[in-house]
Amino acid sequence: MKKIINHPDHFVDEMIDALLLAHPGWLKPVTADRRALVRADAPNAGKVGIVTGGGSGHLPAFLGYVGKGLASGVAVGNVFSSPSSEQIYEATKAVHGGAGVLYLYGNYGGDVFNFDLAADLADADGIETRTVHVADDMASAPPERASDRRGVAGMVFGFKCAGAAAERGDTLDEVARIAAKANGATRTMGVGLSPTILPAARKPTFTLPDGEMEIGIGIHGEPGTHRGKLESADAIAERLAGAILGDLRAEAGSSVALLVNGLGATPLEELYLLYRRAEQAVAAAGLRVARAYVGEYVTSLEMAGASISVMQLDEELDTLLDAPVRSPFWREGWRVDEGGAR
Amino acid sequence: MKKIINHPDHFVDEMIDALLLAHPGWLKPVTADRRALVRADAPNAGKVGIVTGGGSGHLPAFLGYVGKGLASGVAVGNVFSSPSSEQIYEATKAVHGGAGVLYLYGNYGGDVFNFDLAADLADADGIETRTVHVADDMASAPPERASDRRGVAGMVFGFKCAGAAAERGDTLDEVARIAAKANGATRTMGVGLSPTILPAARKPTFTLPDGEMEIGIGIHGEPGTHRGKLESADAIAERLAGAILGDLRAEAGSSVALLVNGLGATPLEELYLLYRRAEQAVAAAGLRVARAYVGEYVTSLEMAGASISVMQLDEELDTLLDAPVRSPFWREGWRVDEGGAR
Structure with a gap:
């Protein structure tokens, strides 16, 4: 029951503060609450953006998997809680370099709900999105319902492969295909x-x-x-x-x-x-x-x-x-x- | 009280086995018991070798700080126990590239005893050694007895700086000076x-x-x-x-x-x-x-x-x-x- 924290209500925001302090030049916040962050050099013109996100408490996930060659933006929820659709939407706009945006995140109810809402908002802005759910946890559903599985540690392979594909200039369809392929190949x-x-x-x-x-x-x-x-x-x-x-x-x-x-x-x-x-x-x-x-x-x-x-x-x-x-x-x-x- | 282990007597040896399996091309064992390991490319002709060592249970220390640009060899003790002088001596011989060997390790009684014995054995072989104790833990002794302090996390700076100096071809005196300087600058x-x-x-x-x-x-x-x-x-x-x-x-x-x-x-x-x-x-x-x-x-x-x-x-x-x-x-x-x- 012992934790090295200040007030629990400030846990996530202080953690974000610390990350920005320790690693300048890596990410930049794009909302006043700093719960949406993107690569410091975003948007990358002509390249597909990748937005991820989820609850806090999983470091290095999800924040740590943003950067050159990985995801390009992240929305940060409270501990074990989904970020808001608004935060996801703001990250989406900030990484959109004209080639569309892939949503790549763990398959959890709250996250799916909010990412889907953000996709609608992005669509209204003319930003094309695709979604790939990370669903590698085989204990969470049997093979015949593999798409219901939760996303756990195997997500790193998805971020790495899709991020590399986006970085080399693959199209949105291609980046989504590779993310789905990495996910499908992982248990x-x-x-x-x-x-x-x-x-x-x-x-x-x-x-x-x-x-x-x-x-x-x-x-x-x-x-x-x-x-x-x-x-x-x-x-x-x-x-x-x-x-x-x-x-x-x-x-x-x-x-x-x-x-x-x-x-x-x-x-x-x-x-x-x-x-x-x-x-x-x-x-x-x-x-x-x-x-x-x-x-x-x-x-x-x-x-x-x-x-x-x-x-x-x-x-x-x-x-x-x-x-x-x-x-x-x-x-x-x-x-x-x-x-x-x- | 829950640990993911097999028999406690095999803990360290299985860990070494796993490291060699996961990271081929990094280290090679130089004793039958595999408790003395050196860089895969050791000895490096004309360059100073750096041998470290100590008890197990501190990963990444000490094993993880061996490699190009870091220490060149390590002797691995049981959990929280010093390696033997024989293991240290074998690592010493295996990293000696003709320019002498620096012993750089935490300031603990058992380690000091065994490294000193190994130095005597090396000396009898004509291998020149120097010793720098990592002693960065300021809670373990007051400033007037700073050299009595224990070696803790600040050791990584010593491995990094001395390792880089050895890699670029500095002399034994120089590598020892830099290790001592890094240690003296760290709390x-x-x-x-x-x-x-x-x-x-x-x-x-x-x-x-x-x-x-x-x-x-x-x-x-x-x-x-x-x-x-x-x-x-x-x-x-x-x-x-x-x-x-x-x-x-x-x-x-x-x-x-x-x-x-x-x-x-x-x-x-x-x-x-x-x-x-x-x-x-x-x-x-x-x-x-x-x-x-x-x-x-x-x-x-x-x-x-x-x-x-x-x-x-x-x-x-x-x-x-x-x-x-x-x-x-x-x-x-x-x-x-x-x-x-x-």
Whole structure:
């Protein structure tokens, strides 16, 4: 229940203030409340803009995935709450460089509602938009309802690939196609060991008895597929990777990107233990890890736990993953297949 | 008490296994037990080697600070335990490119003992060594005994500056001088909110009642200067930055690097809140933040808390901070003074 904060009502605004102070030249606010921010050099004439957004409490997501080669604007909600349609709309106008705007964000009810409203406002201004929902959390819906899935850590691959496509000048249709392709090629599954504590509530979002874990947990503490006794790192990695690989059905011989994401309080050492067994599971399935990402990419404040994501690669996605980005939050993956050459 | 591990006895070795698996082409082990590792391209002929090391449980430290432009070798102890003199000695031989070896590590009794023994072994082989202790934790000893201080998060500046000096071909005396200069220009102070849980013990290293914090805590949970009621982010930042700036006595007008380091379980958002007020305190003291580092640089497994470090810059150190590095763990600072240009 211990948090290093000031007044909970100021948590998000002070965080934005701090980001702008620590990283000048990166983003600029485009609304008086500074809840809509865009790349410092936006709009980029002739290029597709990408607007993302969602609740706060997930750093590096969503703010950290704005910048050259990533999304071009973001609308920032309160902790675990959608931003407003107005904030999304203002970000949209500020990134529109004449080539339209892609909305790329996690598939959550409030966000979908507000992004759709913003799309209508943009449409009335003659700004063409497309929408791709990140929906990589396989624990949140079965394969036959894959489009209902929530967006979790695998979203970073969407931002990276779509952002690179926009940066090189692809059309709106193309950028949307690539975002959808990255999303369709990605599966994530997580495990939670402890709850999140919301700054305003100052109490845990849920309880999890000592010695138990929640398999399939969401990044807001949404219930997973089941609760059980805490298992070893190897057993957890096998469970998560096994489910992912079973759902992804990647052709043997394929290359994949493997991401082990910390939800907030889990030590980096433990994430590497998960990576180790997940890599072995990938190899046992006849696939090859081409890129390794280990660290905190999409968090849930101080939740203990982790998720594993796998993205099936092809030459197109692989090229886009290589493109340069500029954000203080971006953690580059390691080129496993080339012995780290980059 | 929940950890994602396998058998505690295998924790460190599996972590090393995972690092080598995830990041091929970065490090190579030089002992059968793989507890001594060096840059994949070591030894670098004609260049000074830098060997570091210490207990595990601090990732990215110490392993993560090995690579081009950083340290060249590392000896890896068990959790919170010194590596052996033999491991340090093997790393020394493997990085020696004919120009001698600098030992740069945190000022802890076991480490000092074993590095000194290794120096004797190296000396018998005709390998010249120098030693610089990182001793930036101002809560661990008063100014008149500054050399007794422990080494904590500020060590990253030493690795970065000395590593850049070695990379450009400076002599052993020069690399040692720069390491000592970086250390002398750096102060750190931390706050702990929750204990660490050692994998083998599976119980907290200390207890801290709900609603309390430990000011001046060390990265192994060493007691700080005092315990008190948990304060706001602003009050904590003012307290830590105030103590640091009072001890550092930097001349008005100086540039500094400002590092807010997470100890493990504290959300990135909260680190940014600390950064915000610390930056304001630096500015109020007539100093200018030239570089901002926010994130997990030196951790203590899942301890909740953070530390603030300030390094006073001059042109020499500033140039060295700009040099390129190669490690999957390095998080580059943001050039605040140039609007992020880099």
